[in-house]
Amino acid sequence: MPRDLLVWQHAMACLRAGVPVTLLLVAQSSGASPGRQGFKMSVAPGSMTGSVGGGIMEHKFVELARDRMQRRDHTVLLREQIHRAEAPHDRSGMICSGQQTLILLPLQPAHLPTVHAAAEALEQGLPGTLHLTHLGELSVHLGHTGRPAQLQASALNPAHWHYSEPLGYRDRLTIVGGGHVALALSRVMGTLDFHLTVFDDRPGLNTLLINPHVHEKRTLRSYEELAYEVPEGPNQYVVIMTFGYRSDDVAVRQLLNHRLAYLGLMGSEAKIAQLLAGLRADGYEEPQLRRLYTPIGLPIHSRTPEEIAISVAAEIIRVRNAPLADAR
Template sequence: MDSLSPHSPAPRDLVVWQHAMACLRAGVPVTLLIVASSTGDSPGRQGFKMSVAAGSMTGSIGGGIMEHKFVELARDRMQRRETGVLLREQVHRSEAGHNRSGMICSGQQMLVLLPLLPAHLPAVRAALETLEQHLPSTLHLSHTGELSVHLGHTGYPTQFESADAAASRWHYTEPLGFRDRLTIIGGGHVALALSRVMATLDFHLTVFDDRPNLNTLLQNPFVHEKRTLSYEKLALEVPEGPNQYVVVMTFGYRSDDVAVRQLLDHQLAYIGLMGSEAKIEKLLAGLRADGYSEQQLQRLYTPIGLPIHSRTPEEIAISIAAEIIRVRNAPFDDAR
């Protein structure tokens, strides 16, 4: 079995592009708002987006009074038929000398307001189509208001680059779609529960299992890909990279051991192993006996999940999701 679920979760931004496209097709003025950069505890993180029209909007640039203020600004500019792209800094501190957002959560963010014109229709259509089809693509936006979307990822993260201190000339680049990918090894009841939770967290989801016709795998509507696969082939099938996350939760000790040995040397953001303390101790002892170093073994998150005394598949799934969130949101040097 090798399939793409028609009900799998869509990237978070899809609704923004759908709204923008609907407005453009209907001839309704619409503005795209993008958080081009963010620092500190800014509520709007880099890449957050909104699509705003006179009587409707979707998405978010951080919420609160700041978001309300910029929604009203976008609507006022559309009413006055202003079509130029606008860049505005927002500082989330009450003592800030200028560009105060009205929020006090600290940090700051740079916001772009782009009134969408008929000339932007091809780029909006391309963004929408690639997100719907889960195709990698890259968004480009400049201070001139030029918007384009190209197939393929550049290999670089989201970037906001300014050519001068006044930010009068700048360029914004963003890989569209899912940045982070989770591969679940083992398609049982906990995998089904974990898929349900992770589907809300903007991950591309894949599940592998070596058992054909497994009901919990067949019935999993939350993932983008589900396959029956021999665990001896995992090293070839699981991608490496700083945005790759793996959870091992197979049927038993022997298959867990095979999966871990296949993936322990992979360059991954996270690899976690589910199991009892007795099983984990036995597996780790076997790895040490076969020459795996403590540095290698320390990469393995086990027992998996945050310690919340979870028992049911749903509780275990929440504890694992919380641990993955902690790793994803932590600085690279202190994720452990």
């Protein structure tokens, strides 16, 4: 389930019931800010869901939203929050460093169609873009845009701003091989805001058929099709964990030159050494091979499928959250 879906559903239920409700949204973030760009909350007088970073800062904004709803103040706010005790202004009350910009939007009955459209798009996995302006204009445009979230202010009047962000999952994980470890990894990654796809080349594979955690699962005729099936991009993550050495080798050769955020291969040290030796013999160079994360996962002496899944998920989180300077 996309992280934001519950926020939109809560807001929609409040609007339909005539209950005041406010959308809190992180429009920008930097450094060690606990609230990242795109984090959201739906706040009503007696309920709320989501998060904009937690702690005293979140508590302040929840109370601010509730106070303004009680006073029927419908003004849209854009507030900077700096997480440093020595900041001369806009201190959040937190000392974790970094900063974030929050939007506080009191939702009105006129927003209901857009809130419903956002929830429906997330439920159905439809691509789209959310737009919000300083005037409180909220809209959803369906269709692929490829643009990241951004907050833009007018050069003539900084108080005039426009925020947009893609709906749904930013990051996508493709698992090549649908066995027991793939099933365990799907269960873990399903909680981490990834769109999940599993491919296998074995028709009727039970662990693929019973996997309830993924958004797509398909049986390929051959892993030779992977270069065409797996999209490229900075938010594309791939884990290779097929049935054996030969299929692993085919999958790696199909994807090694793909532009991906992460390409990991599961296997024993002996198998990996043999596979890498074969790639070198066929002319693959070290810069290409260094793009492959293998042995896969953080070294926590994992043995069971569930333990391996946790180690792989942790490595993917580390790659996703690492500064660009740390990327391979």
